[in-house]
Amino acid sequence: xxxxxxxxxxxxxxxxxxxxxxxxCLPIVVGLCLSLTDWNLTGPLHWAGAKHFLAAATDxxxxxxxxxxxxxxLGSVPLSLxxxxxxxxALNRTQAMAGNNALRTAIFLPSVMSGVAIAFVWAxxxxxxxxxxxxxxxxxxxxxxxxFRDAGxxxxxxxxxxxxxxxxxxxxxxxxxxxxxxxxxxxxxLDGAGRLARFRFITFPLLSPVTFYxxxxxxxxxxQLFTPAYVITRGGPQGATLLTGLHMYLTGFxxxxxxxxxxxxxxxxxxxxxxxxxxxxxxxxxxxxxx
Amino acid sequence: MKHSRLSPVAxxxxxxxALLPACAAPPPRTASESSASPPVKLRLGxxxxxxxxxxxxxxxxxxxxxxxxxxIALEQVPQxxxxxxxxxxxxxxxxxxxxxxxxxxxxxxxxxxxxLDLKPLIAKYDFALDDFFPNLFTQFRFTKDGIEGLYGxxxxxxxxxxxxxxxxxxxxxxxxxxxxWTFEDMRAAARKLTLDxxxxxxxxxxxxxxxxxxxxxxxxxxxxxxxxxxxTPFDADWCADAxxxxxxxxxxxxxxxxxxxxxxxxxxxTALADTFRGTQTGIGGDPFIAGKAAMSLxxxxxxxxxxxxxxxxxxxxxxxxxxxxxRASGVSASGYAIAATTQHPDEAFKLxxxxxxxxxxxRAWAKPGHGVPARRSIAREAxxxxxxxxxxxxxxxxxxxxxxxxxxxxxxxxAYLKTIDDFIAILKGDKPLEQTLAEIERTTxxxxxxxxx
Numbered sequence: 001x002x003x004x005x006x007x008x009x010x011x012x013x014x015x016x017x018x019x020x021x022x023x024x025c026l027p028i029v030v031g032l033c034l035s036l037t038d039w040n041l042t043g044p045l046h047w048a049g050a051k052h053f054l055a056a057a058t059d060x061x062x063x064x065x066x067x068x069x070x071x072x073x074l075g076s077v078p079l080s081l082x083x084x085x086x087x088x089x090a091l092n093r094t095q096a097m098a099g100n101n102a103l104r105t106a107i108f109l110p111s112v113m114s115g116v117a118i119a120f121v122w123a124x125x126x127x128x129x130x131x132x133x134x135x136x137x138x139x140x141x142x143x144x145x146x147x148f149r150d151a152g153x154x155x156x157x158x159x160x161x162x163x164x165x166x167x168x169x170x171x172x173x174x175x176x177x178x179x180x181x182x183x184x185x186x187x188x189x190l191d192g193a194g195r196l197a198r199f200r201f202i203t204f205p206l207l208s209p210v211t212f213y214x215x216x217x218x219x220x221x222x223x224q225l226f227t228p229a230y231v232i233t234r235g236g237p238q239g240a241t242l243l244t245g246l247h248m249y250l251t252g253f254x255x256x257x258x259x260x261x262x263x264x265x266x267x268x269x270x271x272x273x274x275x276x277x278x279x280x281x282x283x284x285x286x287x288x289x290x291x
Numbered sequence: 292m293k294h295s296r297l298s299p300v301a302x303x304x305x306x307x308x309a310l311l312p313a314c315a316a317p318p319p320r321t322a323s324e325s326s327a328s329p330p331v332k333l334r335l336g337x338x339x340x341x342x343x344x345x346x347x348x349x350x351x352x353x354x355x356x357x358x359x360x361x362x363i364a365l366e367q368v369p370q371x372x373x374x375x376x377x378x379x380x381x382x383x384x385x386x387x388x389x390x391x392x393x394x395x396x397x398x399x400x401x402x403x404x405x406x407l408d409l410k411p412l413i414a415k416y417d418f419a420l421d422d423f424f425p426n427l428f429t430q431f432r433f434t435k436d437g438i439e440g441l442y443g444x445x446x447x448x449x450x451x452x453x454x455x456x457x458x459x460x461x462x463x464x465x466x467x468x469x470x471x472w473t474f475e476d477m478r479a480a481a482r483k484l485t486l487d488x489x490x491x492x493x494x495x496x497x498x499x500x501x502x503x504x505x506x507x508x509x510x511x512x513x514x515x516x517x518x519x520x521x522x523t524p525f526d527a528d529w530c531a532d533a534x535x536x537x538x539x540x541x542x543x544x545x546x547x548x549x550x551x552x553x554x555x556x557x558x559x560x561t562a563l564a565d566t567f568r569g570t571q572t573g574i575g576g577d578p579f580i581a582g583k584a585a586m587s588l589x590x591x592x593x594x595x596x597x598x599x600x601x602x603x604x605x606x607x608x609x610x611x612x613x614x615x616x617x618r619a620s621g622v623s624a625s626g627y628a629i630a631a632t633t634q635h636p637d638e639a640f641k642l643x644x645x646x647x648x649x650x651x652x653x654r655a656w657a658k659p660g661h662g663v664p665a666r667r668s669i670a671r672e673a674x675x676x677x678x679x680x681x682x683x684x685x686x687x688x689x690x691x692x693x694x695x696x697x698x699x700x701x702x703x704x705x706a707y708l709k710t711i712d713d714f715i716a717i718l719k720g721d722k723p724l725e726q727t728l729a730e731i732e733r734t735t736x737x738x739x740x741x742x743x744x
Contacts (some may be wrong), residue, residue, distance in 0.1 A: 008653060040402075040403040041378065041381045041382045041405075042381065042403050042404045042631070043403075043404065047349050094304060128574075129569075129573045129574050133464070146569070146573065147571060149568055149569045149570050149575060151570070161513045173329065210698070236568060237416065237565075237568050237570055238712045238715070239712065250708075252378075253374065253375040253378050253379070254374060254375070254704065254705070254708070255702075255704070255705040255742075256399055256403075256701065256742075258382075273420075
């Protein structure tokens with residue numbers, strides 16, 4: 001009986017398992033093979049040892065990409081999560097307000113839109129000459145920056161674009177907020193705690209597991225960010241928006257060095273893994289799980 | 292009976308692995324096998340601009356209808372993603388039978404064995420090449436195991452010629468350029484045509500070169516190391532060998548020529564340092580087409596955009612001469628290659644012959660916004676005086692001495708991408724010229740040598 005149930009189990013999950021092995025595990029294994037070999041796309045593989053890892057590690061563009069990605073992470077993750085939390089609290093408090101649901105939908109919408117479409121919209125919004133943002137700035141006498149066309153502003157513009165997609169995090173915060181026990185707030189209010197104190201000592205600690213989850217996911221996503229950098233800037237101007245994901249892609253598909261690109265992919269995987277493990281290690285200090 | 296818990300997983304993996312070979316492309320058939328199975332389905336991969344595609348698609352449909360032995364499937368890839376698509380197709384063994392390729396990208400694919408050597412097919416079908424502009428074959432030639440092969444047949448080319456904005460010249464009271472102008476003539480005119488925000492030109496002592504709103508010349512070395520044709524008229528050449536596998540940015544002649552352009556950009560402010568990214572003009576793309584520059588050296592295909600835009604009154608002349616009377620034009624060209632994995636090499640070559648037929652080329656190309664047909668006998672079909680510019684003959688003349696953009700070997704594009712910022716920094720005066728050129732030389736040669744031919 002148990003064996004029959006097991007067979008049914010594997011049969012029913014086999015489509016997912018097949019996808020997992022073929023589309024997730026197999027590419028990682030192939031990537032590992034490619035990172036250790038030379039391949040010209042048509043002939044056989046030739047053993048290359050650690051050559052591609054060394055080439056990737058010593059390439060100044062890799063250093064630039066890592067630095068840019070670190071800046072992007074430091075800029076976008078706190079801003080987007082902070083904004084998501086603020087919006088979630090505001091929407092949670094105004095649930096009865098007319099238009100609350102429409103507002104939630106509007107804020108969430110960018111999270112489900114096509115990344116390419118979003119990139120094009122932002123490229124237009126922030127166009128230095130024709131974009132509405134600079135046009136509005138000109139109306140009040142301010143000469144707007146070059147945004148994606150200016151080496152100093154391109155990464156901040158990319159961060160701005162990233163923050164705009166905070167709707168997904170907001171929805172998760174919102175779902176968590178409605179589950180917080182009311183009695184804790186009532187008790188704190190009776191003890192004379194103000195809004196700030198209630199947020200600091202009740203809301204934030206109780207939301208910390210959610211915040212932790214969102215930080216982990218946001219960091220992983222930031223290391224993989226590709227679409228806006230590819231569509232809008234292709235890593236420019238002057239390498240200002242060369243992020244790790246794009247660097248890997250260009251190395252493989254533009255320069256035809258798949259061994260080095262695969263080594264980069266594994267390196268990024270390792271960095272992401274280390275950063276995530278560090279977060280888990282540090283989470284004990286600030287993440288509070290009920291019970 | 293003992294059962295492993297992992298056995299279903301192992302079973303599924305085995306099935307998946309067994310299915311994998313089915314995804315691979317079957318081995319190519321021999322010529323005799325393929326000719327015995329009409330009608331033959333032929334995939335024709337192209338990467339055309341919208342105006343080119345419109346006319347080409349119609350012409351291919353007519354060709355398909357006239358040849359019941361073929362069933363042509365046209366596969367268009369946007370030009371921005373062309374290299375990626377070709378790379379992915381090559382890795383997957385799914386390149387179209389006949390592939391339209393750009394000759395500045397094609398070498399890296401030839402070197403990897405992506406395409407067939409066409410010489411045996413050219414001989415078999417007695418296909419005459421003498422009508423084609425000879426320079427357009429350069430990148431399609433490749434030596435493997437000591438044997439030089441030909442891996443593509445050119446079809447379309449766009450020589451660079453000088454475009455000038457007549458309204459800007461009229462406003463500045465400067466006579467229009469002619470085919471006999473030198474670069475020094477251009478430089479003098481550019482000073483009068485460059486305006487700051489107060490309307491002062493670069494000959495005016497009060498001219499503010501930090502506040503330029505209109506440039507006389509669009510870019511000093513607009514495409515970094517692909518701007519070789521800006522250097523050769525000055526009797527300098529940064530390609531140190533025939534295939535441009537070794538580059539020389541430190542010889543006195545090259546340094547002197549680059550300094551000539553850097554002075555225009557830095558000292559006079561009459562040429563852009565960062566031509567296409569809009570960091571100086573505020574508008575991305577070509578500054579001439581955006582109406583921000585009075586002159587440019589642009590590809591012939593730009594007339595399509597200028598004519599459809601319709602807001603710039605312009606004409607063209609041949610590229611300006613250097614001090615010794617030498618002129619140069621960079622030519623971007625495209626052609627057809629046959630995938631090494633094709634099952635129908637003979638039919639694919641017959642299709643190329645049909646696509647290269649003068650009547651087909653006249654029907655498909657030779658329209659505003661297209662390049663110049665690669666055959667000498669019909670190149671003049673590209674001229675249509677019903678639309679601007681008036682001096683279209685300049686493009687046909689440039690086809691005779693135009694040379695393909697170099698470096699075109701496997702590492703060319705990577706070298707360009709990794710040095711363009713340094714070129715811009717030199718032309719802005721942000722980095723010292725000679726020291727930075729030495730760095731560019733090291734970077735470029737390192738990439739080109741590692742990438743190979």
